[in-house]
Amino acid sequence: MKEEHYRADTLDITFDVTKTTLEATVKELCDKAEKMVRSGTVLLVLSDRNIAKDRLPVPAPMAVGAIQTRLVDQSLRCDANIIVETASARDPHHFAVLLGFGATAIYPYLAYETLGRLVDTHAIAKDYRTVMLNYRNGINKRLVQNHVQNGHLHHRLLPLLETV
Structure with a gap:
């Protein structure tokens, strides 16, 4: 590049x-x-x-x-x-x-920094990578659900998006 x-x-x-x-x-x-x-x-x-x-x-x-x-x-x-x-x-x-x-x-740097501190202080009993991935996947999942509910995305495409 x-x-x-x-x-x-x-x-x-x-x-x-x-x-x-x-x-x-x-x-x-x-x-x-x-x-x-x-x-x-x-x-x-x-x-x-x-x-x-x-x-x-x-x-x-x-x-x-x-x-x-x-x-x-x-x-x-x-x-x-x-x-x-x-x-x-x-x-x-x-x-x-x-x-x-x-x-x-x-x-979302503040969200990531907050989650990182929760991991560091053992308030969340998971490793840093898992917590960040869970957060990101949760955001993505809800965004896709919103698109389906609003008719911007057909529900049959969901399995395809989940594999990406």
Whole structure:
């Protein structure tokens, strides 16, 4: 794999509330995302890891939706994947919302860190790998069930998806 074909760049979706507004931050994020994709970014990572007392996150669905819309409007959406690294995704509904707004992939770092601490403190009596796989499989299973219930996916396809 050539690195230039898979260039990844991270866009910080937190902002200093004493210096700017949410609206201005969202516009700036869209401008930066467009510029990054035009310059060759293929993996656009939206991250709220810089949350701090004076830095609030743009709600992940808002950031994803705004950037998705900008990239579509500029005919750039097919040129990049939107990966969301967020503390706000914990349950299947959060994942479904982010995917619905245009996320390609989601990394729920706070959920993984929390599960890791529960394993480390022996609050969960399983190994780290098993706990992470169980969490991920649970999220995926519920997302597929939602698609079937809403008519987006035929129930006969479920065995095929379970083998993947």
